[in-house]
Amino acid sequence: DGGITQSPKYLFRKEGQNVTLSCEQNLNHDAMYWYRQDPGQGLRLIYYSQIVNDFQKGDIAEGYSVSREKKESFPLTVTSAQKNPTAFYLCASSNPGMGASEKLFFGSGTQLSVL
């Protein structure tokens, strides 16, 4: 079945540590996104990529980094510069420009907590 896979489901970070969240899709979508969700709040865009080897900052990119070396993969690194990383992280993909089909498909999320 086609879909988006995020791993791990739960992740714990120590102070000063970098951690990487995995996101893989087999939907052949061009665009991929990372969102952060804090309790009781909506989704905020961290980074997005519309094509391989290219990505742009979203609204809250500070303290995060990404890469897009392959179409199907868009890993997110939460660096030690991100002072408040505890949140629910959601990866999504889409095929922009498909008209009515330009909608997001989400992975099941990663809950990141600080030890």
Next chain:
Amino acid sequence: RKEVEQDPGPFNVPEGATVAFNCTYSNSASQSFFWYRQDCRKEPKLLMSVYSSGNEDGRFTAQLNRASQYISLLIRDSKLSDSATYLCAVNKAAGNKLTFGGGTRVLVKP
């Protein structure tokens, strides 16, 4: 003013009743509008797209008011399983950089 705003609720709804809530957006150039449903600690799932002419899917009706810059979602004959957070999402232009509202929490009670 936030780009996309929603009443956080919760909306406490008796089972079988009708509930409606809005989502306002600030950018008049916005092109695409969506409603997502999110259960606690799960990923959002697309409920429906919102078209200019309005659209209906079973017990759910979505409408767009461009003049007042808001979209609405109406749920008829509420079921216990409709309890969730409903997120609206707005696209400024083609390219699909969606901006989400903070969500409206709906609690359907027996």
